[in-house]
Each structure stands twice: as C-alpha cells, then as structure tokens.
Amino acid sequence: MDAKQVLEFDTLVVGGGIAGLQSALDLGDQGFQVAVVEKDASIGGKMIRLSKVFPTLDCASCITTPKMAAAAHHEKISLFTYCDLNSLDRQGDAITASVTQRPRYVDADKCIGCRQCEYTCPVYVADDEQGGFSASKAITIPFSNAIPQLAVMDVENCMLCGKCVKACPTDAIDFFQQPEDFVIRAKTAVLATGFELTPVENKQQYGNGNIPNVITSMQMERLLAPHGPYNRVLRPSDGMEPDSIAYIQCAGSRDKSMGISYCSRVCCMYAIKQAMLISGSLPLADIIIYYMDIRAFGKGYEQFYQNAKAMGIEFVKGKVASISQGENGAVTLRYEAQNGEGVTTADHDLVVLSLGMIPGWNPAGICPVSADSDQFIQTIRPKVAPTLTDMEGVFVAGAAAGPKDIVDTITESGAAAMEAAKYLEAVSQSRKAVA
Numbered sequence: 001m002d003a004k005q006v007l008e009f010d011t012l013v014v015g016g017g018i019a020g021l022q023s024a025l026d027l028g029d030q031g032f033q034v035a036v037v038e039k040d041a042s043i044g045g046k047m048i049r050l051s052k053v054f055p056t057l058d059c060a061s062c063i064t065t066p067k068m069a070a071a072a073h074h075e076k077i078s079l080f081t082y083c084d085l086n087s088l089d090r091q092g093d094a095i096t097a098s099v100t101q102r103p104r105y106v107d108a109d110k111c112i113g114c115r116q117c118e119y120t121c122p123v124y125v126a127d128d129e130q131g132g133f134s135a136s137k138a139i140t141i142p143f144s145n146a147i148p149q150l151a152v153m154d155v156e157n158c159m160l161c162g163k164c165v166k167a168c169p170t171d172a173i174d175f176f177q178q179p180e181d182f183v184i185r186a187k188t189a190v191l192a193t194g195f196e197l198t199p200v201e202n203k204q205q206y207g208n209g210n211i212p213n214v215i216t217s218m219q220m221e222r223l224l225a226p227h228g229p230y231n232r233v234l235r236p237s238d239g240m241e242p243d244s245i246a247y248i249q250c251a252g253s254r255d256k257s258m259g260i261s262y263c264s265r266v267c268c269m270y271a272i273k274q275a276m277l278i279s280g281s282l283p284l285a286d287i288i289i290y291y292m293d294i295r296a297f298g299k300g301y302e303q304f305y306q307n308a309k310a311m312g313i314e315f316v317k318g319k320v321a322s323i324s325q326g327e328n329g330a331v332t333l334r335y336e337a338q339n340g341e342g343v344t345t346a347d348h349d350l351v352v353l354s355l356g357m358i359p360g361w362n363p364a365g366i367c368p369v370s371a372d373s374d375q376f377i378q379t380i381r382p383k384v385a386p387t388l389t390d391m392e393g394v395f396v397a398g399a400a401a402g403p404k405d406i407v408d409t410i411t412e413s414g415a416a417a418m419e420a421a422k423y424l425e426a427v428s429q430s431r432k433a434v435a
C-alpha cells in the first residue's frame with residue numbers, strides 16, 4: 001500500500017465486532033462498497049471471545065465465525081485490521097478518515113498462516129486472548145479462528161533471535177516493516193466501536209485486580225469457552241476445582257465511586273448464564289450471585305433467571321462492600337445482606353466480578369461526533385431513529401451507543417445499515433438531479 005493512498009468506498013465502518021460486521025454485511029449485500037477498519041489484529045470483537053450466549057445458550061463462535069468469514073469473503077467488503085483511526089471528519093461531500101496500518105512485522109501478502117513461526121519462537125508471553133491464563137508466543141496468530149489468519153509479532157517481547165525467520169516457509173517475517181498511512185474517503189460512516197470492561201484496577205475495595213482468585217467475567221468466559229485455556233473451570237492460584245463460586249453484580253456499574261452511574265444491562269444475564277454453565281461442568285459446586293436487583297429485561301430473560309433458580313443457583317440480595325484475600329486461597333466478601341442479617345462475611349474459592357461496560361472509543365480530538373454524559377456516542381433522535389448521530393451521514397451501532405446485548409446490537413446494526421443506505425440513495429439522487 002502506497003503512503004497517503006486514497007481509497008474510495010460508499011461506507012466506512014469503524015470497528016469489526018459483531019455490530020460492525022452486521023452493518024457491513026447488510027450494506028455489502030445491497031451492493032455498496034464497504035471498508036471495515038478494526039484496531040485489533042482480528043475482526044470479531046468481544047463476541048468471538050464469549051463461551052455461549054444468553055438466553056439460548058448457543059455457542060458464541062458458531063454465530064460469530066460465519067459472519068466473520070462472510071465479511072472476509074464478501075466481494076463488496078474490504079477489511080483493514082490492525083489499523084489506527086487517526087481522524088474522521090466530513091470534508092464537503094465526503095467523509096475522510098486518516099488511517100495507519102500498524103506493522104505486524106509479517107508481510108501480509110506472503111504469510112500463509114501456517115504458525116511455523118509461532119511454534120519455533122522461544123519467547124512466551126501472557127495470552128490476553130485467554131484472559132492471561134495461558135501463554136502465547138512473541139509471534140502468533142491471535143486465536144484459532146482469527147480473521148485474517150496472519151501472524152503478528154510482539155516487538156516489545158521479541159528478543160530478535162531470528163528463529164521465526166528461519167522457520168517461515170514463505171520468507172514473510174520483516175523486522176523492518178514500517179507503519180503505513182492511508183486515507184479512506186466514503187459517503188457515509190457507521191461507528192461500531194463497542195465497549196471495554198469497567199477498569200477493576202480502579203476499585204480498591206475489590207482488591208485493585210490483585211487478588212489471584214478474583215477474576216473478571218470475561219476471564220470466566222474464557223474458562224468456559226470450548227477452546228479455553230484449561231478446558232475446565234479452575235481457580236488460578238492453585239489449579240483447584242472450586243467448590244464455591246461467587247458472582248459480584250454491579251462491579252463497576254451503578255457505582256458512583258467509579259464514576260459510572262448507569263446500569264450496564266448485560267451483567268445480570270451473563271452472570272446467570274455463566275452460573276448455569278458452571279453448574280453443568282461442576283454440578284456439586286455452590287454458586288451464589290450477590291446482587292442489588294436482577295435486571296432480566298429481554299425476551300425470554302425472566303424465564304432464564306427462573307430456570308437458574310430452579311437449577312439451585314443461589315441469589316443473595318446484598319451489595320458487596322469489600323473483597324479481601326482469605327486463608328488458603330479463599331476470598332472473603334463483606335456485604336450487607338438485605339434479609340435483616342446486616343453486615344456479614346462469606347468465604348468463596350473463586351469470585352467473579354460482573355464488570356460493566358464503558359465506551360470502547362473516545363472520539364475527542366479524532367472525530368467531531370458528540371458523546372453523551374456517559375461518554376458513549378450520542379444519538380440525537382433515540383425514539384425516532386436511534387442510530388443517528390449529530391454528524392451528517394455518520395451513524396452508530398451496537399455498544400458504541402451504550403451498553404447492550406447481542407440481540408439489540410444486531411437489530412441496531414441492521415438499522416444503522418438501513419439509515420446509511422437511505423443516505424447513500426439520497427446522495428446519489430441529488431447528484432443525478434444536479435447532473
């Protein structure tokens with residue numbers, strides 16, 4: 001790709017999670033040319049990292065992988081992964097985005113995804129894709145069903161031994177690869193930049209992320225996933241199968257001490273889902289969900305909650321005030337029970353924080369689109385056209401606009417694609433009228 005090359009598309013989709021993929025596929029199927037810019041090395045977003053999905057308990061990757069593959073093979077969709085979006089602005093008729101392709105230190109035209117580099121690399125690094133529970137290498141393909149299947153080198157940890165160079169059958173390793181800047185010009189854009197989890201390291205009362213057997217809900221997704229780090233649920237400190245597992249709800253939502261006053265909407269349901277999956281794999285374990293209110297708002301969700309209770313999952317109404325290291329790896333919770341028992345403590349083998357959602361991207365200084373008071377992308381007519389932003393021709397889809405589940409994400413992404421298609425049609429009609 002030449003420096004400052006300008007690439008023309010009908011629509012630019014920012015973010016290759018399930019929202020961005022759905023919008024891109026809906027637009028591509030209507031014949032529009034779509035560019036998807038994704039910051040990670042693979043498309044798929046959070047959904048490809050989940051185990052199963054509530055309320056149907058379908059396998060998450062069985063739904064996500066076909067959409068990833070469909071986008072990758074779609075003749076109207078171009079994927080730009082491992083890219084930084086530097087700016088996105090409207091210039092006259094066009095939306096112009098400045099993008100930088102970060103170096104993978106692997107030639108994308110030569111790499112055949114054979115993983116010989118990864119097998120031979122002697123440097124082990126914590127595998128974030130597996131919640132940090134297992135190790136990957138300093139050069140790796142991020143996960144088994146990643147798209148594209150291209151190796152990426154972690155230059156921070158590479159010790160320049162050159163073993164991958166010798167192992168690579170296509171001579172694809174390139175230590176001298178440089179970032180490449182290019183420009184995408186499009187008539188519309190869909191912002192599908194998703195969410196991140198609330199930062200547990202900021203919550204001193206919950207141990208700042210330093211208590212070994214206190215894990216995040218996303219880490220539990222990996223423990224439960226078919227291609228997870230251990231293929232079973234173990235507690236990290238000693239590999240023991242936990243007999244007692246606790247979920248802490250609203251850990252980083254509805255919590256003014258963390259500056260997050262809103263409900264993240266999915267945490268109650270994913271905690272119930274995970275509890276059900278754990279009780280399938282560890283039928284003798286006690287599973288207790290500490291909650292303030294259970295929010296089971298979607299279709300079939302209340303029944304899902306009732307099913308969990310019927311399975312023996314215990315729900316304790318009480319806000320957990322603090323979490324501390326107990327004896328022999330146990331974790332001690334201090335909470336105020338709402339059943340009249342007052343402040344009390346309980347020990348568990350493993351504790352899962354049901355973390356909330358914060359915006360995945362801050363447009364400040366990059367794009368003039370407005371954010372709302374919670375810093376998600378502002379929607380200007382939420383009751384009438386919930387994907388409209390205050391930038392002409394720019395729409396928003398999925399968790400970029402606020403916390404939501406997959407059903408609402410997919411629905412909204414279809415709506416964003418439809419609004420973008422309507423806009424493209426209007427632009428085309430007005431150009432014809434001028435001509």
Ligand SMILES: Cc1cc2nc3c(=O)[nH]c(=O)nc-3n(C[C@H](O)[C@H](O)[C@H](O)COP(=O)(O)OP(=O)(O)OC[C@H]3O[C@@H](n4cnc5c(N)ncnc54)[C@H](O)[C@@H]3O)c2cc1C
Nearest residue numbers: 015017018019039045046053054194195398399404405406
């Ligand atoms: C632990 C957990 C379990 C869950 N389980 C369920 C479940 O069982 N059922 C359910 O319905 N929902 C579940 N959810 C919610 C579900 O994950 C979301 O609804 C869904 O992932 C939202 O998709 P998205 O594409 O909007 O966001 P994301 O999945 O966050 O995707 C956003 C994408 O945009 C990319 N991106 C961000 N910023 C930029 C940028 N500046 N430039 C380029 N790319 C960018 C990101 O890298 C990412 O790939 C769960 C959530 C969590 C945290």
Ligand code: SF4
Nearest residue numbers: 121158159161162164
């Ligand atoms: S050069 Fe770096 S990436 Fe390649 S094998 Fe050696 S340590 Fe691994």
Ligand code: SF4
Nearest residue numbers: 111112114115117168
């Ligand atoms: S860089 Fe070479 S060895 Fe590594 S996956 Fe690509 S082709 Fe295979």
